[in-house]
Amino acid sequence: MDINITLPDNSVRKFNNELSGYDLASDISRSLAKDAVCIEINGQLTDLNTLIKEDSKCRIFTSNDQTSLEVLRHSSAHILAQAVLNLFPNTKYGVGPSIEDGFYYDFLFENNIKEDDLLKIEKEMHKIVLEKQHFSKEFISDKEALKIFSNQQFKQELINTADKGEGVGEGQVSTYKNKDFIDLCKGPHIPNTGYLKHFKLTKLAGAYWRGIETNPQLQRIYGTAWFTKDDLNKYLTRQKEAEKRDHRKLGRELKLFTTADELGPGQYLWQPNGSILRNQIEEFSKSAHINNGYEFVNTPHIGRSILWETSGHLDHYKEGMYPALTTEDTDDDYYLKPMNCPFHILVYKNDIRSYRELPIRYFELGSVYRMEKTGVLHGLLRARGFTQDDAHIFTTIDNLNDEILNLLTFSIKLLNCFGFTEIEADLSTRPNDSIGEDKDWENATKSLEEALNQQKISYKIAQGEGAFYGPKIDLHIKDAIGRRWQLTTIQIDFAQPNNFSLEYVNSENKKVRPVMIHRALLGSIERFTGILIEHYAGEFPGWLAPNQINILTVGKVDEYLNFIISKLSKYRLNIDDRNIRLGEKIHESRKNKVPITVIIGENDAKNKSIAINYLDGSEEKDIDFNEGIKSINKKLKKPVFKI
């Protein structure tokens, strides 16, 4: 019987016996056989040792393919579990998938292990790797599986609930075995454990079984695995790069912001340098809003409980709010605001509104306070007190689509000005705990989707991730090292206008309900600043830098210095005319990440010349001062916001 195998280049190879993926690879070339990791047979990814028994379309994956890397990491997780069970035989094991850059496995140990134990486990893994144990796949019945995993509660649960794709199917499960270790798994795996050469266990953390908070908490071991030593090292270097960008570290070094135990967690103090940066961001945002049809409002930080009862916050969000402020003088409780919307609504309600006024767009840099769980706090990126570039738009249903579309454009252009050009969206739909009519939710979700399509932004649907009062669009940006951050949120709200009985008078002189849009574009100023710091690694674009120009002098140049200062007076300048070595001044200037370092010495005074150092290491030397100022103006130019 002939077997015809079609390869990706559409060439066909004939064989007269059934053969394994490895045989096929060997038949093509020796190097391919050496590199092959797994194989796709008729669209089905599987092990390299799978027998091909009939005419098939095949594609062999080598260590160069991303798919192989995922297989390697999944196998690494198995080897990790195997090592753990060798060392701690009474451990219960959960699940162990491959993830971005690595893998993990969740365990319930008899006694919780410590970080030091990771080294021991890593050693045991190396032993298993050296033995080049083969992975073999087997299908067994549920019954048999329950027997094999009789003392493994998590595996039992997986077999019984049969929905997680861990090799569990109807009436039967697939397992993988290497030496004495067996796991539920649909595969595929690397041919043998020897394929795992370059790996490292990276951290130990807690994780709830199946990610559910009420389930027991397991210990999760994270690792990373790569096909080459070079790739592993590159990954480790990348991790270090990310550490260097940490906004908490840079914030301290550049004296941008600080905190104090006395303030309580999640509250930050902006130092003068940070305040300059922050003010630049806020001023830019404000002027963009002024020029785009927003009216500014200002509202207090606290409100009576009736307000939060009306808005539904006390029903749906109480645990996210700071506890009530009570006094003996009044029966009323007051609450710190976790959102600005109820206040903006009160401004709206202060007057009878006509359809001619709509849409009304109220903007405020509004500070809010949210009782985030201590474990989630993360510098400026997740703080308890923060300021939103917040606006609430009250519109007729007819104008809703236009408003959403305008908002998307507004936000994208604004983010572009700060250097974020790669933008994607999430469309979040109705969650379980929510208020409002089904029909309204449907319509609102549809408007958002239409706007996204018109703007041609790539987006994905986040099922059930909406706010309790309406669906939303979130915009995510990609930073300089490829990480995604959520910034803009645009939320439609049919509920609050009902809660507060909002009205406007339409053209037929009837009172009708407006629709409300909540939106924050940069999101939280704190968070946005944190992301900017990490994106630019503290080397901000000239217009944002707290100190824009450092002028370093060499020798006696007072008169010429004053002349140069007069030419640059519109910028934030620092003069370093100390009598110390130039090298030290330059070192300091670079350390402080000042975008422009100007050097003038006696020669420059004589020649009306100037030298400029930039943070990227480039420099202009002995150039005419006019030319120098032109370069500086260019480098420090503020972007123009235009829709």
Add this chain to the structure above:
RNA sequence: GCCGGAGUAGCUCAGUGGCCAGAGCAGCCGACUUGUAAUCGGCAGGUCAGGGGUUCGACUCCCCUCUCCGGCUCCA
């Protein structure tokens, strides 16, 4: 909130039950008067996160609390 780790000078970190707790950087004082990535010398700086306990003796061991870090869950 949960699991694990950590908290020593402004910052980065040494110091594993035994004189009075150290270094580098930063700060202050002085010398040097400087042309491209840190000049030299001196001084000052500490309730070793806070509280309790064990001990003749605790930064060090134990308990509690607080805060920070890595995750999990959460993020209206």
